[in-house]
Amino acid sequence: MALGKIKADTLEHSTAGSLDTQYVVNGSAKAHASYAGSGTSFSSSFNCSSAVDNGAGKYSVNLSSALSATAQVTPIGSCNVNGDSSTTATTTIVVSTSAYKTNTSNDQGSFTDAAGVFSVLMGDLA
């Protein structure tokens, strides 16, 4: 890329101390997705190639730039509460280095569509 580069191993603040830049690189989210629970159309995303509507309250997201391993990945998910039913829980799991699933369920534990589904993925890239 024809862009300028700043190379540094450490960032140092005048009073608050210093931070190794590997914390910044490794600690950044590697993907995020925000989409409607019914219809799965994206409203905001990064590093995603597609979302799949697997059924009521069941979704998966496919990645463009794959992760290096599944064991070192932390997906985080949340959802909007529907106006007419109480969608309360999300479960987000990594299924491969290039896909993860998010399920949303109501307070009885049944999979239910949420108004909005949000997820963030942490980990190392391949």
Next chain:
Amino acid sequence: MTVTPEFQGTHLFDRLCWAKENLEPHQSDYRVVYEDKIDECAKILVPDPNWMACALQGGILPPVQVYWELAKDEAQPDFVKHTRGHLLHNTEPVEAMTEEQAIEYLIMKDCPQHVWRDYDSGNKPKMVICRKEQLPATREWRNAWKISEELATDETVAA
């Protein structure tokens, strides 16, 4: 028109950062409906607008075969971590695609191979590309949706 920099050898994640900053997302009307397992409902794949912008722009995404190679590695029983991630970054990027070509690429990347390799060889199609208007208008009985056995491309394709 935005010109894509020479990206071969640049990390794919960095290319996606460039695309997010420089390209307008493209919301596709296409949807891919497929049946993965016989006892499960039809699944609906929706393209990501930022990814679609990359596909239409060209010079950003790696060839789809790269993803197949990584999937092969991951399918090995002793797989721990990708050691050929460089294929994503060092393989020559694909040229600009039409929206239809991009959907075909996406099917080969994100749908299970057993679905798209012989999608039309059974009693009815296992996969259909349609427009979002052809899907049912409401989510009623979502977990029972199947690809219509009397498929006509100008009608609703799942019910």
